[in-house]
Amino acid sequence: MSRWRPSVPALRTRAGTDARELDDADVVEALAVCAQDPVASALAAARFEVALRLGLRAAGGQAWGFPAHGPLEAVCWAGANLVPVVPTTLDDVTRRAAVAGFAALGRRAGRRSSSVVGDRDAVLALWGALAETWPAPREVRADQPSLAIDRAPDVAPDLSVRRSVPAEVPVVLPACVRMFTEEVGYSPVEGGGHAYEERVRSLVSAGRSFVRLEGSGTGAHVVFKAELGAVTGRVAQVQGVWVDPRYRGRGLSAPGMAAVVELARSGGAGGAGVPVVSLYVNDYNARALATYRRVGFEQVGTYATVLF
Structure with a gap:
């Protein structure tokens, strides 16, 4: 790197x-x-x-x-x-x-x-x-490997993964809420959640939300998603990676992440086109770490998060 x-x-x-x-x-x-x-x-x-x-x-x-x-x-x-x-x-x-x-x-x-x-x-x-x-914090996550990739992924991308569009916010938002609740331990829309909804909406509008959808119309639902939570002129940091529990174990994560890497590095909407794609993950999430390394991410540092 x-x-x-x-x-x-x-x-x-x-x-x-x-x-x-x-x-x-x-x-x-x-x-x-x-x-x-x-x-x-x-x-x-x-x-x-x-x-x-x-x-x-x-x-x-x-x-x-x-x-x-x-x-x-x-x-x-x-x-x-x-x-x-x-x-x-x-x-x-x-x-x-x-x-x-x-x-x-x-x-x-x-x-x-x-x-x-x-x-x-x-x-x-x-x-x-x-x-x-x-x-006192709710949790201290003291060991979060920081991973990055600055080249084409080692896994073929899932061509069904694409940027979501504003009309899909009603489909994307529930998946984001489920991911957040699983990861952090409480729902981001408790008590209204308008700020969280606006955050999701802004990411979609900026071209920084990536999804694979199954079904159509009122039956459409997200099976894989990720967002570029922070984007600079050099780095796009991926956040919110999630696979619907009903689809886990089917090998969707690695091709999905490969698609996100390619889309972020190739440019287009959202001001991406950055040379480096990064993320950080809890050290105990061995399955996620193995997936990211399979895609070609390498550890370049270590994060920590104190959650309130």
Whole structure:
């Protein structure tokens, strides 16, 4: 996977300096921090790229930077997810100082995000600094292999997998709800769920929802699905992979994922056409890991997620 990972020199280090909230003038520099590891930073970089076009307010969250004065060395996106980006090129003292700075801002703001997610070392260090003041999480997933592929898949794609279209949202949404409920443990549409429905609708409209449907008309249903949950100029991160339980064991996952890789890398709707497709998966999900590796994904890092 070395073909797509940029080679960067170690950053100048600084310790003991607080973090600060960033503004629109800082976005280009924040993206440069993210570019040191495009896969590890994909969730944050996707929001910063929105901010570059539309401004931080429109991107749906706050951006924090370390140090408070001088060139940025680490950043953190604080929105629906709290995503620290603390480059491994920094020395240990500086990394700890960056995490401490972000934790101070997190304690001041209170818990507003539904998760802390990203590179494992940064996430677990940040959560360790927030744990005494933030509510207890529902779950800590501390070992999530981060996988990526930057070439054609090793498995022939399922030609029935395609981008969904807005008219199919009533069919796609129930499958998304079932996947989310299985994965996270509660329904995203409890109490109305309008935000989740709008998220699904926006992914479909952007060409970032992929499905294989069986049946037609009112009998149509999703048997395989996946979304590009975060897309940057270099990386498309796949999320929400799901096969209808009635169709599991039929070998749909690997060809389906191969199709998603090809569609994401070939371009078209949704601003894809990126060189790298990535995802992260729980370490205990041996079947999924085997499927992704069969497709040609390779581990390039490790994520962690703290779920609230």
